[in-house]
Amino acid sequence: MxxxxxxxxxxxxxxxxxxxxxxxxxxxxxxxVHSPHAGTRTQAAADKFLGQCRDAxxxxxxxxxxxxxxxxxxxxxxxxxxGLVPEATRAARAKEMKEISDFTKLLGCDTVGMHIxxxxxxxxxxxxxxxLEITRDLLDHVAKHGQKLxxxxxxxxxxxxxEFIHDVDRSNLFINFDPANMILYGTGNPIExxxxxxxxxxxxxxxxxxxxxxxxxxxxWGSEVALGEGDVGMETYLKTLKAIGYQGxxxxxxxxxxxxxxxxxxxxxxxxxxQRLRAQIL
Ligand code: MG
Numbered sequence: 526m527x528x529x530x531x532x533x534x535x536x537x538x539x540x541x542x543x544x545x546x547x548x549x550x551x552x553x554x555x556x557x558v559h560s561p562h563a564g565t566r567t568q569a570a571a572d573k574f575l576g577q578c579r580d581a582x583x584x585x586x587x588x589x590x591x592x593x594x595x596x597x598x599x600x601x602x603x604x605x606x607x608g609l610v611p612e613a614t615r616a617a618r619a620k621e622m623k624e625i626s627d628f629t630k631l632l633g634c635d636t637v638g639m640h641i642x643x644x645x646x647x648x649x650x651x652x653x654x655x656x657l658e659i660t661r662d663l664l665d666h667v668a669k670h671g672q673k674l675x676x677x678x679x680x681x682x683x684x685x686x687x688e689f690i691h692d693v694d695r696s697n698l699f700i701n702f703d704p705a706n707m708i709l710y711g712t713g714n715p716i717e718x719x720x721x722x723x724x725x726x727x728x729x730x731x732x733x734x735x736x737x738x739x740x741x742x743x744x745x746w747g748s749e750v751a752l753g754e755g756d757v758g759m760e761t762y763l764k765t766l767k768a769i770g771y772q773g774x775x776x777x778x779x780x781x782x783x784x785x786x787x788x789x790x791x792x793x794x795x796x797x798x799x800q801r802l803r804a805q806i807l
Contacts, residue, residue: 529766529803530555531796532586532776534730537561537574543779545574547789549581551796555774557587557638557728560625571631586774587636587675587701587728588629590622595640600710600744603680608642609659612652619659623666630670636728637667638675638701644689646681657692664695673697675728679706683718690725700725703778704757705732705749711742715757716765723769730778731799733757749780752795763802775799 532555536542542559556578561570578585594614595607609615609622622639629637641660645653667674678686678700690698700722704715712718719726733755737747753759763775777795781788 528772530774532774534778555584555586557776566628585634587638590625590639592618604643608640610642626667635672640677643680675699675701677701679710682712683721699727701728702726703730705734708734709747731775732778751791753798763806
């Protein structure tokens with residue numbers, strides 16, 4: 526695949542992504558997809574979705590896992606409910622993530638992605654050690670399918686994400702870098718973070734956001750905005766991607782599923798912006 530193919534975050538039947546027809550209408554050649562619900566993770570569903578992708582000339586580059594019970598209502602709720610970190614649901618979700626990896630194989634895709642959750646800061650604590658163990662077990666399952674796992678950024682600082690990946694100690698664990706999340710969660714300057722973790726970045730989201738007021742950062746959300754209208758600085762972002770040698774797709778993410786018309790419009794504008802910057806920078 527040529528470097529920096531435009532992509533969009535899409536869904537089969539669940540989550541915040543756009544429907545595949547939006548990518549098709551806009552001529553976008555790659556998608557990351559939010560994994561469908563269990564009942565739809567079948568060979569027949571995979572074949573049908575792949576057929577639609579083939580007809581539209583679309584390649585699936587990553588399948589993102591998500592789970593019932595997750596809520597992004599506010600930062601404390603996100604910390605309590607998202608990913609493999611919450612201990613009450615950890616084992617069940619790790620098992621479901623393996624099933625998502627199996628479905629990803631049916632889609633002929635070599636990458637799964639996820640929000641692992643707010644990685645505990647105490648590296649000596651039992652929650653952190655338990656998370657290491659279950660992540661290793663998941664990665665070993667994923668590896669049997671020849672797949673990699675990409676962790677979404679934002680819920681921890683770049684430094685702590687590097688510590689966690691180091692401690693997991695598996696060769697198929699990488700990063701899906703989302704610059705807007707660093708701003709939304711208040712976990713650090715996205716460009717500095719990208720420079721730190723760049724050697725592990727294998728996929729990216731193109732999403733933009735504005736910082737929360739300084740006194741509220743890390744406690745209240747910043748605000749997601751259309752690409753180019755926020756504090757990421759898209760030109761600097763793409764120049765930094767070039768500097769770290771990033772070759773993968775540029776996957777647009779616009780998480781406003783409540784306003785499908787605006788979502789479609791913003792994705793079209795974002796694709797045009799990325800194409801212009803790509804011609805300038807790459
Ligand atoms: Mg993202």
